[in-house]
Amino acid sequence: MQLIQNLEWRYATKKFDPEKKVSKSDLENIKKTISLAASSYGLQAYKVLIIEDPEIRKKLQPESWGQSQIVDASQLIVFCNYTNVDNQVIDDYLKLKADIQNLNLEDLKDYGDFMKSKITELPDEIMKAWTAKQTYIGLGNLLVACAELKIDACPMEGFSPEGYDNILNLSEKGLSAAVIATIGYRSEEDMTQHSKKVRKPIQELFETI
Numbered sequence: 001m002q003l004i005q006n007l008e009w010r011y012a013t014k015k016f017d018p019e020k021k022v023s024k025s026d027l028e029n030i031k032k033t034i035s036l037a038a039s040s041y042g043l044q045a046y047k048v049l050i051i052e053d054p055e056i057r058k059k060l061q062p063e064s065w066g067q068s069q070i071v072d073a074s075q076l077i078v079f080c081n082y083t084n085v086d087n088q089v090i091d092d093y094l095k096l097k098a099d100i101q102n103l104n105l106e107d108l109k110d111y112g113d114f115m116k117s118k119i120t121e122l123p124d125e126i127m128k129a130w131t132a133k134q135t136y137i138g139l140g141n142l143l144v145a146c147a148e149l150k151i152d153a154c155p156m157e158g159f160s161p162e163g164y165d166n167i168l169n170l171s172e173k174g175l176s177a178a179v180i181a182t183i184g185y186r187s188e189e190d191m192t193q194h195s196k197k198v199r200k201p202i203q204e205l206f207e208t209i
């Protein structure tokens with residue numbers, strides 16, 4: 001399976017070559033792959049920021065444990081979850097679904113009421129955790145897309161969500177930084193690329209019942 005070879009090739013890149021940039025067409029393919037990620041009810045309750053601006057990235061670096069990938073990679077990708085999913089968000093989704101699938105919006109009312117009953121009453125913290133979890137599926141798709149395109153990437157949780165929310169004015173848009181990734185090309189000096197992958201044996205990770 002070519003996918004397995006691609007995933008063996010990839011690694012969480014610690015040092016990027018700041019001179020090498022991801023092409024526009026590769027970036028479009030990565031965006032498309034993220035957009036095709038599955039999400040709960042199909043709501044895609046997040047937004048993805050692609051940050052190229054070096055000044056903003058310089059400001060974000062101290063909020064990211066000082067990690068060099070933030071400024072050296074070609075792009076910094078910030079997955080931001082919506083902190084509240086209200087009736088309007090669900091109605092907007094149903095309208096989109098009706099338009100795309102050529103359905104009668106009224107026929108989706110029961111489904112919409114069901115979704116609303118399950119989602120809108122969730123306590124704040126559970127709602128935020130639920131929308132944040134969706135972003136990780138997008139992150140997974142990003143990593144797979146990058147591996148296929150032979151673009152290096154580093155998934156990252158080593159950052160302060162509050163710091164990012166402030167610098168990027170996310171709260172006023174109802175968003176919060178959930179997880180980030182940097183993409184670009186590995187530096188020859190990044191010794192991590194020579195390390196063997198550390199994974200549990202398959203028979204330990206899986207159990208068939």
Ligand SMILES: Cc1cc2nc3c(=O)[nH]c(=O)nc-3n(C[C@H](O)[C@H](O)[C@H](O)COP(=O)(O)O)c2cc1C
Pocket residue numbers: 010011012013014067154155156157158159179197198
């Ligand atoms: C959600 C998540 C957060 C991570 N955060 C960081 C990070 O902040 N900095 C970093 O250098 N690597 C980070 N990593 C990379 C992991 O350490 C790496 O994926 C793991 O050690 C396995 O190695 P591999 O990805 O090279 O196969 C993160 C990975 C994931 C999935």
